[in-house]
Amino acid sequence: MDKRLAEIREKVANGIRLTKEDGLFLYEFPDLLSIGQIAKEKKKQLIGDYVFFNVNCHINLTNICVSKCKFCAFGVDENAPKPYAMTVEQAFDYASRAVDQGITEFHIVSALNPKLTLDYYVEIISRLKKAYPHILIQALTAVEIVYLANISHLSVEEVLCALKDAGLDAIPGGGAEILDDRIRKELCPRKASSEEWLEVHRIAHKLGIKTNCTMLFGHIENYEDRINHLLKLRELQDEAPGFKAFIPLPFLPENTALAHLNKTSVFDQLKTIAISRLILDNIEHIKAFWVMLGIPVAQIALEFGADDLDGTIIEEKIMHAAGAKTDKGISKTSIIRLIKEAGYIPAERDTVYNILQTY
Numbered sequence: 001m002d003k004r005l006a007e008i009r010e011k012v013a014n015g016i017r018l019t020k021e022d023g024l025f026l027y028e029f030p031d032l033l034s035i036g037q038i039a040k041e042k043k044k045q046l047i048g049d050y051v052f053f054n055v056n057c058h059i060n061l062t063n064i065c066v067s068k069c070k071f072c073a074f075g076v077d078e079n080a081p082k083p084y085a086m087t088v089e090q091a092f093d094y095a096s097r098a099v100d101q102g103i104t105e106f107h108i109v110s111a112l113n114p115k116l117t118l119d120y121y122v123e124i125i126s127r128l129k130k131a132y133p134h135i136l137i138q139a140l141t142a143v144e145i146v147y148l149a150n151i152s153h154l155s156v157e158e159v160l161c162a163l164k165d166a167g168l169d170a171i172p173g174g175g176a177e178i179l180d181d182r183i184r185k186e187l188c189p190r191k192a193s194s195e196e197w198l199e200v201h202r203i204a205h206k207l208g209i210k211t212n213c214t215m216l217f218g219h220i221e222n223y224e225d226r227i228n229h230l231l232k233l234r235e236l237q238d239e240a241p242g243f244k245a246f247i248p249l250p251f252l253p254e255n256t257a258l259a260h261l262n263k264t265s266v267f268d269q270l271k272t273i274a275i276s277r278l279i280l281d282n283i284e285h286i287k288a289f290w291v292m293l294g295i296p297v298a299q300i301a302l303e304f305g306a307d308d309l310d311g312t313i314i315e316e317k318i319m320h321a322a323g324a325k326t327d328k329g330i331s332k333t334s335i336i337r338l339i340k341e342a343g344y345i346p347a348e349r350d351t352v353y354n355i356l357q358t359y
Contacts, residue, residue, distance in 0.1 A: 009038050018279055019207050023227035026275050030160035038304030039274035047307045051344040053335045056105035056311035060271050061086045065111030069188040073255035075111045086262045098314050105351045108139035109172055112147045124167045129167025136169040136351040142200035143175030148191040157203050170351045171204050173212030173247055179229045198236055205242025210352045213243050217272055218251040218264030230279045237282045245285035246351055249292055266297055270304045277305030299342045
């Protein structure tokens with residue numbers, strides 16, 4: 001096994017693409033630190049000693065959702081005890097209150113609410129862009145875009161063009177879960193298929209809209225499902241480049257229909273981050289999303305191939321509904337300190353990874 005790992009290290013050092021078999025071997029190989037070292041070397045080769053973050057504001061416009069995904073604790077029925085849907089004015093006011101904190105991104109993701117039309121999202125994005133043209137807008141997952149296309153009787157491209165014309169700058173990576181329709185049929189049968197998710201990002205990239213990508217892991221999938229997922233992302237990036245960052249998201253079971261499952265271990269989380277860095281050789285940035293990992297694990301993940309801690313967020317709701325124990329937001333001063341504590345250079349970025357300032 002050590003010989004095989006040495007061969008993989010040599011491949012990575014020489015820019016030779018890893019195979020599915022390599023990825024499966026890494027998941028089965030017990031020496032986490034050796035895998036982490038390879039991933040760290042690859043990250044330093046690409047990024048140097050920088051660790052990125054941004055100053056952003058998460059805006060969750062509604063929790064009313066028809067999808068009823070088994071892994072979600074956020075979405076509710078309209079007649080549930082605490083449903084909500086912001087008006088355009090409420091959304092604008094909520095976003096405006098964060099502007100004085102020096103944010104450079106509005107991050108807007110919500111749910112599949114049949115009463116919120118494309119015009120609603122276009123108006124919110126347009127108003128924010130006109131009022132704050134210097135703040136980039138990253139909004140609507142591929143799942144939301146497919147749903148909007150369906151209820152609007154429009155193509156995905158038409159929806160994306162309308163959003164882009166309104167001021168959309170980028171698309172977040174949510175909704176990918178595991179890109180396997182057998183698993184999606186079990187966990188989230190009412191929302192976009194694997195190919196539909198990929199197609200949204202394919203079209204977005206061709207329209208010049210940058211995006212992120214994710215993987216929700218640690219539920220009913222296995223290692224092969226994870227590697228297949230990574231390979232699909234890598235293939236799309238080869239075909240239509242536009243992914244800026246990959247975010248591996250450990251499943252949080254609390255308050256979900258899968259609450260009987262144990263949360264995946266820190267060992268598995270760090271190994272998945274490292275393997276992601278090595279398999280996704282054409283996606284530059286790997287995020288350690290502190291909200292779901294917890295801050296100590298996110299700091300350790302910087303030694304396992306991650307180069308980004310995400311951002312200040314202001315008030316995150318979706319992950320906290322599923323039992324995230326972290327704060328709902330973090331100050332810029334704190335995130336800079338956390339990166340320095342880990343021995344790296346904090347680099348404040350915008351949504352598409354232009355460096356705004358280093359510390």
